[in-house]
Amino acid sequence: MSAIAMTAIPTEGFTPPGPGDFNLPPIGHSEGTAPTFEFLGQTMYWGVTKPMVQLALSVVLIFTFFYLASRHRAMVPGKLQYVGETAYGFVRNGLARDTIGSHDFMRFVPYLVALFFFILVNNYFGLIPGIQFPTFSRAGMAYALAALSWVVYNYVGMRKHGVGGYLKLQTVPSGVRGVVLLLLVPLEFFSNILVRPVTLALRLFANMFAGHMLLILFALGGEYLLLHTTGLTPVAGVLSFVMFMGVSVLEMLVMALQAYVFVLLTSMYIAGALADEH
Secondary structure, three states: OOOHHHOOOOOHHOOOOOOHHHHHOOOOOOOOOOOOEEEEEEEOOOOOOHHHHHHHHHHHHHHHHHHHHHOOOOOOOOOHHHHHHHHHHHHHHHHHHHOOOOOOOOHHHHHHHHHHHHHHHHHHHHHOOOOOOOOHHHHHHHHHHHHHHHHHHHHHHHHHHHHHHHHHHHHOOOOHHHHHHHHHHHHHHHHHHHHHHHHHHHHHHHHHHHHHHHHHHHHHHHHHHHOOOOOOOOHHHHHHHHHHHHEEEHHHHHHHHHHHHHHHHHHHHHHHHHHOOO
């Protein structure tokens, strides 16, 4: 049975997808001709890459949508205005106001709305034919965005409480006294100051990376089984494409959920930075 399987499936001809498939060369260069440099033991490319273009394209798309949706504002909204107001209200009311509170939330709404749709559009690039690459499946993109949120909520906290007061708020649990603080203060500092941006970025990056890897695997594996195998094995190729469609639907949900979770956690961190007690 195993001999038949080896004959029917010439696995040496199939190259499985891996992390290298996410390291795209600069536009206009092939993988072997692009200029490179070493960073943390990894070979990186010089030049403008596809994810960089997608970031700029997402900004244009988001700006254009909200500009057109708000250009002819009316008391009775048209379809486009209604969609724009609903999208804006979802973040304004469901994330910013409900999490930060009605007193302080409005000044953070522009950032949170832009953040939510920026992540959402770049995630959905992974399902758009012709693009099919989620921007935040590159770790550097996700960590840069998390660093921006880290600067925002730490800045507003320090501005309200002062540097010393903010650090005390984030590292000294209320009602705790004595020697136990020698253990809790470093842990709280590590958890609230250092780890938050890492976990914020890692959650987004890991979900986009893993989901896209599955899509590549089912698509390429299905194509290989259909076109390069014999016997009953091509049936597995059909099943692989069925799985590809199923995972694509699941990814649509995950992509939206990750944008929601990222902005929700950012709102919670801002609320915590503004709070008077930890």
